[in-house]
Amino acid sequence: MGHPITVATSLNQWALDFQGNYERIMESIKIAKERGATLRVGPELEIPGYGCYDHFLEGDTTMHSWEVLSKIISSGITEGVVCDIGMPVAHKNVIYNCRIIIHNGKILLIRPKMWMANDGNYRELRYFTPWTKHRQWEDHYLPRFVQAVTGQSKVPFGDAVISTNDSCIGVELCEELFTPASPHILMGLDGVEIFTNSSGSHHELRKLHTRVNLIREATQKLGGIYLYANQQGCDGDRLYYDGCALIAVNGRVVAQGSQFSLRDVEVVTATVDLEDVRAHRATSSRSMQAASAERYHRVEVPFNMTSGTLDDVDESADVGLASTRSFDVQYHTPEEEIALGPACWLWDYLRRSSTQGYFVPLSGGIDSCATAVIVFSMCRLVAEAAKRGDEQVIKDARRMTGEPADSKYVPKDPKEFCNRIFHTCYMGTTNSSKETQDRAKYLAQAIGSYHTDMNIDSLVTAIRTLFSLVTGKYPNFRSQGGTNAENLALQNIQARLRMVVSYMFAQLLPWVRGKYGGLLVLGSANVDESLRGYLTKYDCSSADINPIGGISKTDLKKFIAYAQTAFNLPILKSFLTAVPTAELEPMTETYVQSDEADMGMTYDELSVFGRLRKIEKCGPYSMFTKLVHEWGYFLSPTTIAEKVKLFFFEHARNRHKMTTLTPSYHAESYSPDDNRFDLRPFLYPARFPWQFAKIDATAAKLPDRSNQPPLPQAEQRYDEEAEAKIHKD
Template identity: 45%
Template structure:
């Protein structure tokens, strides 16, 4: 919680026991990258090795009959190491770690490493669910003992609260530490850490009815499962908090929109599977607006109540009507745009294509407002965007088309992972038609490029494109603006008038072209000799246009 001390505001843990505040711990390091900007609101404690008495606000002091509490302020590079040398056996980490694909193994390795060599009992708790923003906190609380996980909670759950319990023997911590003479040497010259005395006994006598928890195999989800369950749980939490009565997705039939539909389907299945949870049941009855005594019979039935899929119109007459609407408005300028096949320019052609895409967004939000009314329901639908991260970073999309919506379940997932998810969902979620969607050839897909990759692409694409063609493709990247990624503080639109990056690309293109020309002259002079050299170059793994 935020705690104001003097003129500073700190982000703190407040430890309470039996209606008393026994300690307040401010953060000494603030997260200032990725999705987090804590220095916007808080300051970090920059002094070391201090403990002071913090005067509690009068309203709190009166409620708990306590005027002050220890404000423990110390800083070190690795707190658990110094605490272990001071004899601390139990470490608590109250975390706010959001879900990232393939990141649980990194988290678990860190928790195990914290206690493996120095010993200790590590209790890791984490938030679970959506806080109303873009992030989903994925739980996975656990208990780690001397480098082994002895209890683990679920990573994806619709529960509001989950408690994980383990029975451990703290003598095992002492045994591990005393078996290491180097640890004892370090402990004899340690820096003393201030402590607070809490009138509580952690341990009790050994009881055969409560066996010691043994190391267990850590539960890891496959990436395809993470794509299914993570966004699904996030959507459910957002839906129940927002007051909406369902979702709407503009469905084109491609991989992206089909993935979003499958994720919503997974959410509906989770609601059915969790029908023993009273809070989930209450929320499902309210959102689905079921009559008294009814409850979802299965995920499909629940989806029919809360999910509306608007097919993207490909009928030529419909497209003509959409673009014609825009043309009739544009004639106010005295000009009438035409498609390229009818003699129009690139600007006219692009404008007429984009009008269809953006009209889709307008219709989607209109339907989201009116479909509950059509179905005699109250509320509104949340519009789901269907733009993957490759499109956002590359700028390969029409603004305010598939990238527009209230939420985007696949906004941080790349196309390769989405295709793997579709293959998995066709089998494990029971949506067999997704296999055909995944197998269909993509339309309009561009591979993302980076401004500093001209040389690498000359190696990768040298057999198909000339260095000059590759250079033009890389330059083209600078003229695209990625969709807004608010957690990314880099500029999202490069200035295409800056000369440096284009000059460097031209230098690389010239160098690669000269190398290719040298090889061509060598080939003309002596085909046989050049063939021998070429074979040697191929054996070394170097492309013909390489340096």
């Protein structure tokens, strides 16, 4: 007895794009109805876009949201389907993050969000107030132009549920699923059978497992149908919302949308049987708790969610009669996530900024290599979408490549498309090696980018000569007898000149090729280098956006190893075996510059420091005590103390660099991204005299266990915790 009653939607909305957001919402409702669905739910704040930030404080944002909702209602498209749509609402001069439940041209209920996401990347309490009157509702008086459309002067506003002829629907918003006492528990005990969750959940590596587990758990003990809709795409900021709409029944996932996609509208449907829910709930313990549950106000609507029996189902409707079976959730490996997430983010950024492509300074090292391969991954996704006939992707590709309006061009070859929109450049000096120059050239050939190669020694010499003319002093590298100050200044000027050259070439290369417009410059500093401050302020890590700025060096290496085979790029092997080096100092018979030697710590150690600092919320002393237990079987307490002190000293004294950090794709939970995700000072007592003294005193008392066998599971702890850590939406 299958009933076509459910649908969840992923939309690629754009903050403040009211016209585009309206069109995508309308398209999703149309598709849902064509598939025989009687309930459609969209992502959080889908009318204005989730990432409006302080624009939510502007009355215009709320007013335009009402205008869009009125246009949706007056179109008649909500006839025969219950639609759950998100927008901000000002109730009694208080701004709430709301779901508007509409049906047959009427507003049934306005349900405000009760628990806000207000940490990490989220600042919802800056704009919205939570609804604290649980199980209570009030009258909300509609704007006059909305009254003219719906014929209603007021509608229910608050914590209530929708009662149809044959079932009951309850609303849960994003963060409410992640709270310890989630609303779905109490709603389910009061007889709610269908739960909707509209989300604005961003992508982080390895995060989907957490989300899926919570959705399963929401109905595993309770029973019920759970519809999860999520934003998908870049809506104007560092975050990429990874979609993956889900439908679960009694703890079983029965439908899943794509996690990374170039599509603007994706609708996921499933056919479920309400009798399965009722049978699942027929247990004595659940019934005893339900019998004493507090009552929710029910907004009654004379509408049948189900079709009655299987015989009543329209044969032409694509309702997926087999979808009530258990479904194996598809998870991407972290390497695939890096290949797909930043690539989709780059595509959205490129098409919405109306620019003609990207520019990357290729150093011959693994970071700029990873950035270039992600762009190539984007080109692969574009080619795949074009082959499927995705009209929006083809239209955007034609604009970027400067094709005329009547062009028949279709970007079916990723290398050919890459050559049109992606530009790379190797900027060498006398300190650069033939190996890095060749790696950059051969990588560009392998992915098809438009590549240029130059030597910038004349620029470096000009700056040194200028300095000498003004001061009478000529700076030298350390290997030439110069001081540390001279050595660092000469390294930095090479790095900063590359940034200046990058922007000039990004602005003029399209002109050189007979095209119009400019290119966006991509940065390539990874999250570990930012954490340590191992980058030059305003060097070629300064760019327009950075697709790898939230990814660890360890994960980038794994991604390159994956792409070598998955993308058929044998050249990538040479990047994996190369020693990371900035090539900013002269090489001698006894000295070759190395990143890890310069930093005084390995990239693997940096990942551990980063997770302890941000995720475990450790200061210097607590980090030391944790690492004594984790590393004490192969390092002495005093050695661990020196490593911890060095990390905090370098992190603190370089923290100012994060204030100018290139906006980066957020992918890692220990990102040091300033003023967005990691709110910390940028002027520190960098030697932490009190904290470091306590570390030294404790280290001196502890026994040296470095030659003893490891404790059980010690080596695996951080990998396991990275997988299991709950990243809140």
